Amino acid sequence: VYFGRWLIEGNPCVILFDVGATAWSLDRWKAELWDCCSIGIPWYDREANDAVVFGFLISWFLEEFVSQCGGKCPFIITHFHEWLSGVGLIMCRTRKIPVATIFTTHATLLGRYLCAGNVDFYNNLANVRN
Numbered sequence: 001v002y003f004g005r006w007l008i009e010g011n012p013c014v015i016l017f018d019v020g021a022t023a024w025s026l027d028r029w030k031a032e033l034w035d036c037c038s039i040g041i042p043w044y045d046r047e048a049n050d051a052v053v054f055g056f057l058i059s060w061f062l063e064e065f066v067s068q069c070g071g072k073c074p075f076i077i078t079h080f081h082e083w084l085s086g087v088g089l090i091m092c093r094t095r096k097i098p099v100a101t102i103f104t105t106h107a108t109l110l111g112r113y114l115c116a117g118n119v120d121f122y123n124n125l126a127n128v129r130n
Contacts, residue, residue, distance in 0.1 A: 001061070009123055017061070019053040029056045033087065036094045047084070055087025063097050077102065 002016040033039050041048045066073050076099040080089040089101050
């Protein structure tokens with residue numbers, strides 16, 4: 001886990017998770033995902049495998065954070081973007097982690113073209129029109 005600042009206007013705090021550091025847990029976590037939700041992930045799909053590892057890391061982190069608060073935990077809102085983070089939302093619910101969840105999908109044609117073109121989207125949001 002790495003803590004830092006996002007290099008956009010306002011420099012918000014971010015926590016980065018190294019999915020490669022816990023890839024050894026993939027088979028166990030895929031089995032748990034199947035056991036609790038009947039969601040199967042093909043063994044050869046690297047992007048989906050990374051999503052499983054990332055989702056479990058996020059839920060593990062949130063569960064540990066809540067437990068470290070020792071009953072004085074603030075209200076926590078978790079915002080999951082796209083299907084790549086959806087496993088984290090599912091695991092927060094199945095593990096009954098006391099956090100509010102928001103899920104946003106950005107699977108729009110415009111969004112995909114902007115990302116593919118390396119557009120500085122966040123700092124130019126006011127200039128983007130539908």
